[in-house]
Amino acid sequence: KQEVTQIPAALSVPEGENLVLNCSFTDSAIYNLQWFRQDPGKGLTSLLLIQSSQREQTSGRLNASLDKSSGRSTLYIAASQPGDSATYLCAVRTGGSQGNLIFGKGTKLSVKP
């Protein structure tokens, strides 16, 4: 059974710091991995999608890496801003292109001005 774990559960940093969020999964047979952002009480915003054959994806200040063999992914946020404060969720898609997502519990990030 696929399980996704995110560490740390919560993180508080001063504005301007670079930071890394971690995601691990127990079964390396994934189709892809997706990072999401969730603001309080809101839906999920897709940040980055990494296919199983890829090693990393970048979008602006965000960079996500994938090491499928070790069951790990990291989300790197450069030069953090107060507007980055949110919960970040990692999800893996199993069962091929038609499979469902299995989520971690998220990392709650707070960036202090």
Added chain:
Amino acid sequence: DAGVTQSPTHLIKTRGQQVTLRCSPKSGHDTVSWYQQALGQGPQFIFQYYEEEERQRGNFPDRFSGHQFPNYSSELNVNALLLGDSALYLCASSLEGTSLTGELFFGEGSRLTVL
């Protein structure tokens, strides 16, 4: 380009009642999935609809049922509501095809409170 839209945004029900939640997928998408997110938890997969058929189902009881219409929109129905059904219900859409990325796009969710 309209994203995934869900209605209602908030609703309150009492135990034993029934509820229907609605979802319109992102333009051009043909697959709709539903997820339940309890407070402080990651979303849990309920089921997925494609070509008006339930294609996959997560570990949820039969009280949870759904439907997909010819225009790809979808409904989630929950019967005999329990206190534990209180959650944020998220709809996600995607476009299937082996040459595509399989990226899921989520709506803002429907917040259900059961009293």
